[in-house]
Amino acid sequence: MGRRILRKLRSMTSPQGTSELQELVLPVMANHHGTLFAGQGLQLMAKAAFLAARSLAHREVVMGGVTGVEFTAPIPVGYTLTLRAWVSRVGCSSMTVCVSGYTEAPAAPPEEALKGVFEMVAIDGKGRPTAIESNYMKQEFRS
Numbered sequence: 001m002g003r004r005i006l007r008k009l010r011s012m013t014s015p016q017g018t019s020e021l022q023e024l025v026l027p028v029m030a031n032h033h034g035t036l037f038a039g040q041g042l043q044l045m046a047k048a049a050f051l052a053a054r055s056l057a058h059r060e061v062v063m064g065g066v067t068g069v070e071f072t073a074p075i076p077v078g079y080t081l082t083l084r085a086w087v088s089r090v091g092c093s094s095m096t097v098c099v100s101g102y103t104e105a106p107a108a109p110p111e112e113a114l115k116g117v118f119e120m121v122a123i124d125g126k127g128r129p130t131a132i133e134s135n136y137m138k139q140e141f142r143s
């Protein structure tokens, strides 16, 4: 692959410590109300948090816990859900990742529909916590 194409591909990816996913809500992802099933929403948020944390740590990461999740608006089938995740705290081996999801549809204004805070831990080849070497952020943003 040529260098120019590689440069273009790199510029199209999310910055380190962030991720963005876009999903079309399909009937197979819905509950009996015709809106996104909570378990599917959690899975998508977990995926976005994982990708943001791994891109910062440059190592494999696992989820240690979920600090909080809120579903603030139902997401009907046919809507587009855009999830944005960003690392808000870097510890020794752990990271806090915030995720926010917005809905869009042709006749509806964009609306925040879900959000969550996830604790991710960088691991070595044996699955044990390992230090994150990053200058991304060395302070906690918790109030």
Ligand SMILES: CC(=O)SCCNC(=O)CCNC(=O)[C@H](O)C(C)(C)COP(=O)(O)OP(=O)(O)OC[C@H]1O[C@@H](n2cnc3c(N)ncnc32)[C@H](O)[C@@H]1OP(=O)(O)O
Binding pocket: 050, 061, 062, 063, 064, 065, 066, 090, 091, 092, 093, 094, 095, 119, 121, 123, 127, 128, 129
């Ligand atoms: C991508 C996926 O699908 S992951 C699959 C689901 N997740 C898993 O299977 C993970 C299973 N759990 C584990 O493997 C372990 O409990 C680990 C790796 C998360 C932590 O291992 P421990 O031996 O408990 O780690 P230890 O107590 O040394 O803590 C390591 C770091 O993780 C943090 N941590 C550990 N557990 C948690 C938790 N539940 N919530 C928040 N932070 C945590 C610690 O605060 C510490 O942070 P620091 O290094 O920045 O100071």
